[in-house]
Amino acid sequence: MFDAAIVGAGPAGLSAAINLKQLGKDFIWFGSAGGGKVAKSELIANYPGLGLVSGGEMDRRFAGHAAALGIAPEDKLVTGIMPLDGKYMLLAENQVYEARAVILATGAVAAKGLPGEQEYLGRGVSYCATCDGFLYRGKRIAVLCASPCYEHEAAYLAQLAEETFFWPAYPASALAGGGLTRLSGPIARILGQDKVTAIVLADGTEIAVDGVFCLRSAVAPAVLLPGLPMDGPHIAVDRQCRTGLAGCFAAGDCTGRPYQIAKAVGEGNVAAHALAEYLADAGKA
Amino acid sequence: MFDAAIVGAGPAGLSAAINLKQLGKDFIWFGSAGGGKVAKSELIANYPGLGLVSGGEMDRRFAGHAAALGIAPEDKLVTGIMPLDGKYMLLAENQVYEARAVILATGAVAAKGLPGEQEYLGRGVSYCATCDGFLYRGKRIAVLCASPCYEHEAAYLAQLAEETFFWPAYPASALAGGGLTRLSGPIARILGQDKVTAIVLADGTEIAVDGVFCLRSAVAPAVLLPGLPMDGPHIAVDRQCRTGLAGCFAAGDCTGRPYQIAKAVGEGNVAAHALAEYLADAGKA
Known part of the structure:
Protein backbone atom coordinates (compact mmCIF):
# COMPACT_ATOMS: atom_id res chain seq x y z
CA MET A 1 0.00 0.00 0.00
CA PHE A 2 1.23 3.48 -0.91
CA ASP A 3 1.25 6.41 1.50
CA ALA A 4 -0.41 8.46 -1.19
CA ALA A 5 -1.75 8.48 -4.73
CA ILE A 6 -1.70 11.62 -6.85
CA VAL A 7 -4.23 11.79 -9.68
CA GLY A 8 -3.13 14.22 -12.37
CA ALA A 9 0.21 15.34 -13.77
CA GLY A 10 -0.41 19.01 -14.53
CA PRO A 11 1.25 21.74 -12.43
CA ALA A 12 -0.71 20.90 -9.26
CA GLY A 13 0.03 17.16 -9.47
CA LEU A 14 3.67 17.85 -10.27
CA SER A 15 4.04 20.23 -7.33
CA ALA A 16 2.36 17.68 -5.02
CA ALA A 17 4.69 14.93 -6.31
CA ILE A 18 7.84 17.03 -5.86
CA ASN A 19 6.82 17.83 -2.30
CA LEU A 20 5.76 14.29 -1.35
CA LYS A 21 9.15 13.14 -2.65
CA GLN A 22 10.91 15.75 -0.53
CA LEU A 23 8.78 14.73 2.46
CA GLY A 24 9.94 11.13 2.02
CA LYS A 25 6.54 9.65 1.21
CA ASP A 26 5.99 6.50 -0.81
CA PHE A 27 3.50 7.45 -3.48
CA ILE A 28 2.13 6.58 -6.89
CA TRP A 29 1.50 9.36 -9.36
CA PHE A 30 -0.97 8.97 -12.23
CA GLY A 31 -1.20 11.14 -15.32
CA SER A 32 0.23 11.87 -18.72
CA ALA A 33 3.60 13.57 -18.58
CA GLY A 34 3.64 16.58 -20.88
CA GLY A 35 1.29 17.48 -23.66
CA GLY A 36 -1.30 18.96 -21.35
CA LYS A 37 -2.65 22.47 -21.01
CA VAL A 38 0.73 23.95 -20.07
CA ALA A 39 2.42 22.63 -23.21
CA LYS A 40 -0.38 24.08 -25.32
CA SER A 41 -0.07 27.58 -23.86
CA GLU A 42 1.58 29.96 -26.26
CA LEU A 43 3.33 32.24 -23.78
CA ILE A 44 3.29 32.43 -20.00
CA ALA A 45 4.51 35.64 -18.37
CA ASN A 46 3.24 35.39 -14.81
CA TYR A 47 4.95 32.35 -13.31
CA PRO A 48 7.52 33.99 -11.05
CA GLY A 49 11.10 33.02 -11.82
CA LEU A 50 10.65 31.87 -15.39
CA GLY A 51 10.12 35.25 -17.02
CA LEU A 52 8.44 35.05 -20.41
CA VAL A 53 8.34 31.38 -21.48
CA SER A 54 6.52 29.30 -24.05
CA GLY A 55 4.22 26.61 -22.72
CA GLY A 56 6.45 24.00 -24.32
CA GLU A 57 9.52 25.33 -22.53
CA MET A 58 7.71 25.44 -19.19
CA ASP A 59 6.46 21.89 -19.76
CA ARG A 60 10.05 20.73 -20.40
CA ARG A 61 11.28 22.49 -17.26
CA PHE A 62 8.53 20.91 -15.17
CA ALA A 63 9.28 17.45 -16.57
CA GLY A 64 13.01 18.02 -16.08
CA HIS A 65 12.47 19.00 -12.48
CA ALA A 66 10.56 15.78 -11.78
CA ALA A 67 13.13 13.71 -13.68
CA ALA A 68 15.96 15.24 -11.62
CA LEU A 69 14.20 13.97 -8.50
CA GLY A 70 13.73 10.55 -10.08
CA ILE A 71 9.97 10.74 -10.30
CA ALA A 72 7.61 10.48 -13.27
CA PRO A 73 3.89 9.93 -13.60
CA GLU A 74 2.43 6.53 -14.54
CA ASP A 75 0.65 7.14 -17.83
CA LYS A 76 -2.62 5.58 -16.73
CA LEU A 77 -6.08 7.08 -16.47
CA VAL A 78 -7.67 6.64 -13.04
CA THR A 79 -11.35 5.89 -13.65
CA GLY A 80 -12.60 5.19 -10.15
CA ILE A 81 -11.69 5.88 -6.52
CA MET A 82 -13.37 4.32 -3.52
CA PRO A 83 -12.81 5.06 0.17
CA LEU A 84 -12.56 1.80 2.13
CA ASP A 85 -11.64 1.26 5.78
CA GLY A 86 -9.66 4.47 6.15
CA LYS A 87 -7.79 4.03 2.89
CA TYR A 88 -8.50 4.50 -0.80
CA MET A 89 -8.77 1.99 -3.64
CA LEU A 90 -7.95 3.39 -7.09
CA LEU A 91 -8.85 1.76 -10.37
CA ALA A 92 -6.56 2.56 -13.30
CA GLU A 93 -6.83 0.60 -16.53
CA ASN A 94 -8.24 -2.48 -14.82
CA GLN A 95 -5.61 -2.52 -12.07
CA VAL A 96 -6.35 -1.72 -8.45
CA TYR A 97 -4.01 0.37 -6.29
CA GLU A 98 -4.24 1.09 -2.57
CA ALA A 99 -3.18 4.30 -0.87
CA ARG A 100 -3.66 5.75 2.59
CA ALA A 101 -4.45 9.17 1.15
CA VAL A 102 -5.20 10.78 -2.21
CA ILE A 103 -4.48 14.10 -3.90
CA LEU A 104 -6.86 14.94 -6.75
CA ALA A 105 -5.27 17.26 -9.31
CA THR A 106 -7.51 16.47 -12.22
CA GLY A 107 -7.73 19.92 -13.79
CA ALA A 108 -10.78 21.86 -14.84
CA VAL A 109 -13.08 19.14 -16.13
CA ALA A 110 -16.84 19.32 -16.10
CA ALA A 111 -17.83 18.29 -12.60
CA LYS A 112 -20.42 15.74 -13.59
CA GLY A 113 -19.65 14.78 -17.16
CA LEU A 114 -22.48 14.31 -19.65
CA PRO A 115 -26.01 13.63 -18.45
CA GLY A 116 -26.17 9.83 -18.28
CA GLU A 117 -22.40 9.42 -18.14
CA GLN A 118 -22.18 8.47 -14.49
CA GLU A 119 -25.38 6.40 -14.66
CA TYR A 120 -24.14 4.15 -17.46
CA LEU A 121 -20.47 4.00 -16.49
CA GLY A 122 -19.44 0.35 -16.92
CA ARG A 123 -22.73 -0.30 -18.73
CA GLY A 124 -21.76 1.11 -22.08
CA VAL A 125 -19.87 4.20 -20.99
CA SER A 126 -16.09 3.80 -20.93
CA TYR A 127 -13.09 6.07 -20.47
CA CYS A 128 -10.47 3.69 -21.79
CA ALA A 129 -10.18 2.55 -25.41
CA THR A 130 -7.47 -0.03 -24.76
CA CYS A 131 -9.34 -1.50 -21.77
CA ASP A 132 -12.81 -1.81 -23.19
CA GLY A 133 -12.50 -1.38 -26.96
CA PHE A 134 -12.66 -5.13 -27.67
CA LEU A 135 -16.16 -5.23 -26.18
CA TYR A 136 -17.45 -3.19 -29.09
CA ARG A 137 -16.06 -5.18 -32.01
CA GLY A 138 -18.59 -4.94 -34.80
CA LYS A 139 -20.85 -2.64 -32.81
CA ARG A 140 -21.92 0.99 -33.02
CA ILE A 141 -20.21 3.46 -30.71
CA ALA A 142 -19.93 7.18 -30.08
CA VAL A 143 -16.57 8.73 -29.21
CA LEU A 144 -16.22 12.05 -27.43
CA CYS A 145 -12.62 13.13 -27.91
CA ALA A 146 -11.50 15.97 -25.63
CA SER A 147 -8.08 16.58 -27.16
CA PRO A 148 -6.07 15.69 -30.27
CA CYS A 149 -3.79 13.57 -28.09
CA TYR A 150 -6.58 10.96 -27.79
CA GLU A 151 -7.17 10.68 -31.55
CA HIS A 152 -5.04 7.54 -31.79
CA GLU A 153 -7.42 5.91 -29.32
CA ALA A 154 -10.40 7.07 -31.38
CA ALA A 155 -8.77 5.66 -34.54
CA TYR A 156 -8.17 2.36 -32.75
CA LEU A 157 -11.83 2.21 -31.72
CA ALA A 158 -12.97 3.04 -35.27
CA GLN A 159 -11.06 0.00 -36.53
CA LEU A 160 -12.83 -2.29 -34.07
CA ALA A 161 -16.36 -0.96 -34.22
CA GLU A 162 -18.69 -1.28 -37.15
CA GLU A 163 -19.63 2.36 -37.01
CA THR A 164 -18.05 5.11 -34.93
CA PHE A 165 -19.76 8.48 -34.37
CA PHE A 166 -16.97 10.89 -33.60
CA TRP A 167 -17.11 14.27 -31.84
CA PRO A 168 -13.88 16.17 -31.32
CA ALA A 169 -14.35 18.80 -28.59
CA TYR A 170 -11.79 21.14 -30.21
CA PRO A 171 -11.76 23.21 -33.39
CA ALA A 172 -9.87 21.09 -35.91
CA SER A 173 -9.54 17.36 -36.31
CA ALA A 174 -8.19 15.60 -39.37
CA LEU A 175 -9.34 12.20 -38.18
CA ALA A 176 -11.52 10.57 -40.86
CA GLY A 177 -12.19 7.47 -42.89
CA GLY A 178 -12.72 3.80 -41.99
CA GLY A 179 -16.20 3.62 -40.50
CA LEU A 180 -15.82 6.98 -38.78
CA THR A 181 -18.72 9.44 -39.01
CA ARG A 182 -18.17 12.98 -37.80
CA LEU A 183 -21.15 14.17 -35.70
CA SER A 184 -22.74 17.48 -36.64
CA GLY A 185 -22.68 18.78 -33.08
CA PRO A 186 -21.73 17.92 -29.51
CA ILE A 187 -23.23 15.00 -27.61
CA ALA A 188 -25.77 16.42 -25.18
CA ARG A 189 -26.75 13.31 -23.26
CA ILE A 190 -26.50 9.54 -23.10
CA LEU A 191 -29.64 7.41 -23.07
CA GLY A 192 -30.07 3.82 -21.97
CA GLN A 193 -32.10 1.27 -20.12
CA ASP A 194 -30.04 -1.54 -18.63
CA LYS A 195 -27.25 -0.41 -20.89
CA VAL A 196 -26.50 2.48 -23.19
CA THR A 197 -28.91 2.59 -26.13
CA ALA A 198 -28.33 5.96 -27.79
CA ILE A 199 -26.81 9.40 -27.73
CA VAL A 200 -28.72 12.64 -28.16
CA LEU A 201 -27.06 15.58 -29.89
CA ALA A 202 -27.53 19.19 -28.91
CA ASP A 203 -30.05 19.66 -31.75
CA GLY A 204 -32.13 16.74 -30.47
CA THR A 205 -30.98 14.16 -33.02
CA GLU A 206 -30.97 10.69 -31.47
CA ILE A 207 -28.46 8.12 -32.68
CA ALA A 208 -28.60 4.48 -31.58
CA VAL A 209 -25.27 3.22 -30.18
CA ASP A 210 -24.09 0.34 -28.03
CA GLY A 211 -21.37 2.26 -26.24
CA VAL A 212 -19.93 5.73 -25.59
CA PHE A 213 -16.23 6.40 -25.09
CA CYS A 214 -15.36 9.64 -23.33
CA LEU A 215 -11.67 10.22 -24.08
CA ARG A 216 -10.48 12.91 -21.71
CA SER A 217 -7.40 13.69 -19.62
CA ALA A 218 -9.39 13.16 -16.46
CA VAL A 219 -12.67 11.79 -15.25
CA ALA A 220 -15.12 14.26 -13.70
CA PRO A 221 -14.58 14.38 -9.93
CA ALA A 222 -18.14 13.44 -9.01
CA VAL A 223 -17.89 10.38 -11.29
CA LEU A 224 -14.38 9.51 -10.16
CA LEU A 225 -15.18 9.57 -6.46
CA PRO A 226 -18.93 9.46 -5.80
CA GLY A 227 -19.87 11.31 -2.63
CA LEU A 228 -17.05 13.84 -2.87
CA PRO A 229 -18.49 17.18 -1.70
CA MET A 230 -18.49 19.71 -4.53
CA ASP A 231 -18.79 23.48 -4.64
CA GLY A 232 -20.66 24.01 -7.89
CA PRO A 233 -18.45 22.63 -10.66
CA HIS A 234 -15.39 22.43 -8.37
CA ILE A 235 -14.18 20.19 -5.57
CA ALA A 236 -14.87 21.89 -2.24
CA VAL A 237 -11.64 22.39 -0.27
CA ASP A 238 -10.51 24.39 2.73
CA ARG A 239 -7.36 26.53 2.96
CA GLN A 240 -5.29 23.39 3.55
CA CYS A 241 -6.68 21.79 0.35
CA ARG A 242 -8.60 19.24 2.41
CA THR A 243 -11.78 17.97 0.74
CA GLY A 244 -14.87 16.83 2.64
CA LEU A 245 -13.47 13.26 2.78
CA ALA A 246 -10.74 12.51 5.36
CA GLY A 247 -7.46 11.73 3.65
CA CYS A 248 -8.59 13.14 0.32
CA PHE A 249 -7.02 16.41 -0.83
CA ALA A 250 -7.44 18.42 -4.02
CA ALA A 251 -5.29 21.00 -5.78
CA GLY A 252 -5.23 23.10 -8.93
CA ASP A 253 -7.95 23.96 -11.42
CA CYS A 254 -10.28 21.27 -10.02
CA THR A 255 -10.66 23.35 -6.83
CA GLY A 256 -11.74 26.49 -8.66
CA ARG A 257 -10.64 29.75 -10.19
CA PRO A 258 -8.35 31.45 -10.98
CA TYR A 259 -7.16 28.78 -13.44
CA GLN A 260 -3.53 29.73 -13.05
CA ILE A 261 -0.30 27.72 -13.04
CA ALA A 262 1.08 29.53 -9.97
CA ALA A 271 -1.95 19.61 -0.35
CA ALA A 272 1.28 17.60 0.00
CA HIS A 273 2.07 19.22 3.33
CA ALA A 274 -1.50 18.73 4.58
CA LEU A 275 -1.36 15.08 3.48
CA ALA A 276 1.90 14.52 5.39
CA GLU A 277 0.27 16.03 8.47
CA TYR A 278 -2.77 13.79 7.99
CA LEU A 279 -0.59 10.67 7.81
CA ALA A 280 1.34 11.75 10.91
CA ASP A 281 -1.91 12.29 12.84
CA ALA A 282 -3.32 8.98 11.61
CA GLY A 283 -0.09 7.30 12.75
CA LYS A 284 -0.53 8.71 16.25
CA ALA A 285 -4.17 7.64 16.54
CA MET B 1 -4.79 57.41 -6.27
CA PHE B 2 -3.48 53.97 -7.14
CA ASP B 3 -5.71 51.02 -7.99
CA ALA B 4 -3.73 48.95 -5.52
CA ALA B 5 -0.86 48.95 -3.07
CA ILE B 6 1.20 45.83 -2.39
CA VAL B 7 3.00 45.66 0.93
CA GLY B 8 5.94 43.26 0.81
CA ALA B 9 8.39 42.17 -1.87
CA GLY B 10 8.92 38.51 -1.05
CA PRO B 11 7.55 35.76 -3.35
CA ALA B 12 3.89 36.59 -2.57
CA GLY B 13 4.31 40.31 -3.16
CA LEU B 14 6.31 39.67 -6.33
CA SER B 15 3.67 37.29 -7.68
CA ALA B 16 0.92 39.79 -6.89
CA ALA B 17 2.89 42.57 -8.61
CA ILE B 18 3.56 40.51 -11.75
CA ASN B 19 -0.13 39.67 -12.01
CA LEU B 20 -1.41 43.19 -11.31
CA LYS B 21 0.97 44.39 -14.03
CA GLN B 22 -0.43 41.79 -16.43
CA LEU B 23 -3.96 42.76 -15.45
CA GLY B 24 -3.20 46.37 -16.37
CA LYS B 25 -3.60 47.82 -12.89
CA ASP B 26 -1.94 50.98 -11.68
CA PHE B 27 -0.25 50.02 -8.42
CA ILE B 28 2.48 50.90 -5.97
CA TRP B 29 4.63 48.14 -4.54
CA PHE B 30 6.48 48.52 -1.24
CA GLY B 31 9.33 46.37 0.02
CA SER B 32 13.01 45.67 -0.18
CA ALA B 33 14.06 44.00 -3.42
CA GLY B 34 16.27 41.03 -2.68
CA GLY B 35 18.10 40.14 0.49
CA GLY B 36 15.04 38.60 2.11
CA LYS B 37 14.28 35.06 3.24
CA VAL B 38 14.56 33.62 -0.27
CA ALA B 39 18.08 34.98 -0.78
CA LYS B 40 19.13 33.52 2.55
CA SER B 41 17.89 30.00 1.75
CA GLU B 42 20.74 27.65 1.01
CA LEU B 43 19.00 25.38 -1.50
CA ILE B 44 15.44 25.16 -2.76
CA ALA B 45 14.34 21.96 -4.49
CA ASN B 46 10.57 22.18 -4.49
CA TYR B 47 9.71 25.21 -6.59
CA PRO B 48 8.48 23.58 -9.80
CA GLY B 49 10.41 24.57 -12.87
CA LEU B 50 13.61 25.77 -11.25
CA GLY B 51 15.00 22.38 -10.21
CA LEU B 52 17.61 22.60 -7.46
CA VAL B 53 18.54 26.26 -6.98
CA SER B 54 20.31 28.33 -4.40
CA GLY B 55 18.28 31.00 -2.67
CA GLY B 56 20.52 33.64 -4.20
CA GLU B 57 19.89 32.34 -7.70
CA MET B 58 16.12 32.19 -7.14
CA ASP B 59 16.20 35.72 -5.75
CA ARG B 60 18.02 36.93 -8.89
CA ARG B 61 15.50 35.16 -11.13
CA PHE B 62 12.59 36.69 -9.25
CA ALA B 63 14.12 40.17 -9.46
CA GLY B 64 14.95 39.63 -13.13
CA HIS B 65 11.37 38.62 -13.88
CA ALA B 66 10.04 41.82 -12.28
CA ALA B 67 12.68 43.93 -14.04
CA ALA B 68 11.73 42.41 -17.41
CA LEU B 69 8.18 43.64 -16.80
CA GLY B 70 9.47 47.07 -15.82
CA ILE B 71 8.40 46.84 -12.19
CA ALA B 72 10.39 47.11 -8.96
CA PRO B 73 9.42 47.63 -5.35
CA GLU B 74 9.78 50.99 -3.63
CA ASP B 75 12.27 50.40 -0.85
CA LYS B 76 10.12 51.95 1.87
CA LEU B 77 8.69 50.42 5.01
CA VAL B 78 4.94 50.81 5.34
CA THR B 79 4.24 51.52 9.00
CA GLY B 80 0.53 52.18 9.00
CA ILE B 81 -2.56 51.49 6.90
CA MET B 82 -5.97 53.00 7.45
CA PRO B 83 -9.25 52.24 5.67
CA LEU B 84 -11.04 55.49 4.81
CA ASP B 85 -14.17 56.00 2.68
CA GLY B 86 -13.81 52.80 0.68
CA LYS B 87 -10.10 53.28 0.04
CA TYR B 88 -6.88 52.85 1.97
CA MET B 89 -4.32 55.37 3.20
CA LEU B 90 -0.80 54.00 3.61
CA LEU B 91 1.96 55.66 5.58
CA ALA B 92 5.51 54.90 4.43
CA GLU B 93 8.44 56.89 5.78
CA ASN B 94 6.32 59.94 6.53
CA GLN B 95 4.64 59.98 3.10
CA VAL B 96 0.97 59.15 2.59
CA TYR B 97 -0.23 57.06 -0.36
CA GLU B 98 -3.80 56.31 -1.42
CA ALA B 99 -5.02 53.09 -3.01
CA ARG B 100 -8.42 51.61 -3.74
CA ALA B 101 -7.29 48.18 -2.53
CA VAL B 102 -4.37 46.61 -0.69
CA ILE B 103 -2.50 43.30 -0.80
CA LEU B 104 -0.62 42.47 2.38
CA ALA B 105 2.34 40.18 1.75
CA THR B 106 4.30 40.97 4.86
CA GLY B 107 5.73 37.52 5.57
CA ALA B 108 5.71 35.57 8.78
CA VAL B 109 6.12 38.26 11.39
CA ALA B 110 4.80 38.06 14.93
CA ALA B 111 1.18 39.08 14.67
CA LYS B 112 1.19 41.58 17.47
CA GLY B 113 4.83 42.50 17.96
CA LEU B 114 6.21 42.94 21.47
CA PRO B 115 3.89 43.55 24.39
CA GLY B 116 3.60 47.34 24.55
CA GLU B 117 4.74 47.83 20.95
CA GLN B 118 1.36 48.73 19.53
CA GLU B 119 0.39 50.72 22.63
CA TYR B 120 3.41 53.03 22.42
CA LEU B 121 3.71 53.24 18.65
CA GLY B 122 4.39 56.91 17.89
CA ARG B 123 4.99 57.53 21.58
CA GLY B 124 8.50 56.19 21.79
CA VAL B 125 8.17 53.11 19.60
CA SER B 126 9.38 53.57 16.02
CA TYR B 127 10.02 51.34 13.00
CA CYS B 128 12.08 53.80 11.02
CA ALA B 129 15.57 55.01 11.97
CA THR B 130 15.81 57.63 9.24
CA CYS B 131 12.32 59.00 10.01
CA ASP B 132 12.49 59.27 13.76
CA GLY B 133 16.15 58.90 14.74
CA PHE B 134 16.69 62.64 15.16
CA LEU B 135 14.10 62.68 17.95
CA TYR B 136 16.47 60.67 20.14
CA ARG B 137 19.63 62.74 19.83
CA GLY B 138 21.42 62.51 23.17
CA LYS B 139 18.84 60.13 24.59
CA ARG B 140 18.74 56.48 25.61
CA ILE B 141 17.20 54.00 23.19
CA ALA B 142 16.77 50.28 22.66
CA VAL B 143 17.11 48.77 19.19
CA LEU B 144 15.63 45.43 18.23
CA CYS B 145 17.30 44.42 14.97
CA ALA B 146 15.59 41.54 13.12
CA SER B 147 18.20 41.02 10.41
CA PRO B 148 21.79 42.02 9.61
CA CYS B 149 20.46 44.14 6.75
CA TYR B 150 19.17 46.69 9.30
CA GLU B 151 22.51 47.04 11.12
CA HIS B 152 23.38 50.20 9.23
CA GLU B 153 20.21 51.76 10.66
CA ALA B 154 21.19 50.57 14.12
CA ALA B 155 24.67 52.05 13.67
CA TYR B 156 23.12 55.35 12.56
CA LEU B 157 20.93 55.41 15.67
CA ALA B 158 23.90 54.59 17.91
CA GLN B 159 25.68 57.70 16.58
CA LEU B 160 22.73 59.93 17.44
CA ALA B 161 21.71 58.54 20.80
CA GLU B 162 23.67 58.88 24.00
CA GLU B 163 23.29 55.21 24.78
CA THR B 164 21.93 52.44 22.55
CA PHE B 165 20.89 49.04 23.93
CA PHE B 166 21.14 46.68 21.02
CA TRP B 167 19.51 43.28 20.54
CA PRO B 168 20.15 41.39 17.27
CA ALA B 169 17.47 38.72 16.78
CA TYR B 170 19.90 36.44 14.89
CA PRO B 171 22.95 34.44 15.90
CA ALA B 172 25.92 36.61 14.98
CA SER B 173 26.33 40.36 14.85
CA ALA B 174 29.63 42.22 14.63
CA LEU B 175 28.04 45.58 15.37
CA ALA B 176 29.80 47.19 18.35
CA GLY B 177 31.40 50.35 19.72
CA GLY B 178 30.31 53.99 19.95
CA GLY B 179 27.74 54.06 22.73
CA LEU B 180 26.32 50.69 21.76
CA THR B 181 25.62 48.19 24.52
CA ARG B 182 24.72 44.64 23.56
CA LEU B 183 21.79 43.35 25.63
CA SER B 184 22.21 40.01 27.43
CA GLY B 185 18.90 38.65 26.14
CA PRO B 186 15.82 39.50 24.05
CA ILE B 187 13.49 42.36 24.84
CA ALA B 188 10.36 40.87 26.42
CA ARG B 189 8.17 43.93 26.71
CA ILE B 190 8.02 47.70 26.47
CA LEU B 191 6.90 49.77 29.45
CA GLY B 192 5.64 53.31 29.50
CA GLN B 193 3.18 55.82 30.82
CA ASP B 194 2.41 58.66 28.43
CA LYS B 195 5.49 57.59 26.54
CA VAL B 196 7.98 54.75 26.60
CA THR B 197 9.92 54.65 29.86
CA ALA B 198 11.76 51.31 29.80
CA ILE B 199 12.27 47.89 28.31
CA VAL B 200 12.09 44.63 30.23
CA LEU B 201 14.35 41.74 29.23
CA ALA B 202 13.32 38.10 29.29
CA ASP B 203 15.15 37.64 32.62
CA GLY B 204 13.18 40.51 34.19
CA THR B 205 15.93 43.14 34.00
CA GLU B 206 14.41 46.60 33.49
CA ILE B 207 16.36 49.22 31.59
CA ALA B 208 15.19 52.83 31.38
CA VAL B 209 14.99 54.13 27.79
CA ASP B 210 13.30 57.02 25.97
CA GLY B 211 12.59 55.10 22.80
CA VAL B 212 12.51 51.67 21.19
CA PHE B 213 13.30 51.05 17.51
CA CYS B 214 12.02 47.78 16.05
CA LEU B 215 13.97 47.28 12.82
CA ARG B 216 12.19 44.56 10.89
CA SER B 217 11.26 43.81 7.28
CA ALA B 218 7.62 44.30 8.10
CA VAL B 219 5.36 45.61 10.76
CA ALA B 220 3.09 43.12 12.53
CA PRO B 221 -0.28 42.99 10.72
CA ALA B 222 -2.35 43.88 13.76
CA VAL B 223 -0.15 46.95 14.33
CA LEU B 224 -0.03 47.85 10.64
CA LEU B 225 -3.78 47.76 10.14
CA PRO B 226 -5.67 47.82 13.44
CA GLY B 227 -8.97 45.96 13.25
CA LEU B 228 -7.76 43.44 10.66
CA PRO B 229 -9.32 40.09 11.59
CA MET B 230 -6.62 37.56 12.54
CA ASP B 231 -6.59 33.79 12.82
CA GLY B 232 -4.17 33.29 15.70
CA PRO B 233 -0.84 34.70 14.56
CA HIS B 234 -1.94 34.92 10.91
CA ILE B 235 -4.17 37.15 8.84
CA ALA B 236 -7.53 35.41 8.35
CA VAL B 237 -8.28 34.94 4.64
CA ASP B 238 -10.69 32.92 2.55
CA ARG B 239 -9.81 30.82 -0.52
CA GLN B 240 -9.69 33.98 -2.64
CA CYS B 241 -7.18 35.58 -0.24
CA ARG B 242 -9.80 38.10 0.89
CA THR B 243 -9.32 39.35 4.45
CA GLY B 244 -12.16 40.44 6.70
CA LEU B 245 -11.86 44.01 5.35
CA ALA B 246 -13.36 44.77 1.93
CA GLY B 247 -10.64 45.59 -0.58
CA CYS B 248 -7.87 44.21 1.62
CA PHE B 249 -6.23 40.95 0.51
CA ALA B 250 -3.35 38.96 1.99
CA ALA B 251 -0.95 36.40 0.54
CA GLY B 252 2.04 34.34 1.55
CA ASP B 253 3.47 33.47 4.95
CA CYS B 254 1.35 36.13 6.67
CA THR B 255 -1.77 34.03 5.94
CA GLY B 256 -0.40 30.87 7.56
CA ARG B 257 1.47 27.63 7.02
CA PRO B 258 3.00 25.98 5.13
CA TYR B 259 5.69 28.67 4.87
CA GLN B 260 6.56 27.75 1.31
CA ILE B 261 7.64 29.78 -1.70
CA ALA B 262 5.23 27.97 -4.06
CA ALA B 271 -4.94 37.80 -4.43
CA ALA B 272 -4.17 39.84 -7.57
CA HIS B 273 -7.04 38.21 -9.46
CA ALA B 274 -9.43 38.64 -6.53
CA LEU B 275 -8.39 42.31 -6.27
CA ALA B 276 -9.06 42.88 -9.97
CA GLU B 277 -12.50 41.34 -9.50
CA TYR B 278 -13.11 43.56 -6.47
CA LEU B 279 -12.23 46.70 -8.45
CA ALA B 280 -14.48 45.60 -11.31
CA ASP B 281 -17.39 45.02 -8.93
CA ALA B 282 -16.74 48.33 -7.16
CA GLY B 283 -16.73 50.05 -10.57
CA LYS B 284 -20.18 48.62 -11.33
CA ALA B 285 -21.65 49.64 -7.98
Missing part, protein backbone atom coordinates in the same frame (compact mmCIF):
# COMPACT_ATOMS: atom_id res chain seq x y z
CA LYS A 263 -2.14 28.88 -8.05
CA ALA A 264 -2.06 25.19 -9.02
CA VAL A 265 1.59 24.84 -8.01
CA GLY A 266 0.91 26.56 -4.69
CA GLU A 267 -2.01 24.27 -3.93
CA GLY A 268 -0.06 21.15 -4.88
CA ASN A 269 2.52 22.20 -2.31
CA VAL A 270 -0.13 22.91 0.34
CA LYS B 263 2.31 28.58 -1.70
CA ALA B 264 3.23 32.27 -1.42
CA VAL B 265 3.52 32.65 -5.18
CA GLY B 266 0.17 30.92 -5.68
CA GLU B 267 -1.55 33.17 -3.18
CA GLY B 268 -0.02 36.31 -4.67
CA ASN B 269 -1.55 35.27 -7.98
CA VAL B 270 -4.95 34.52 -6.40
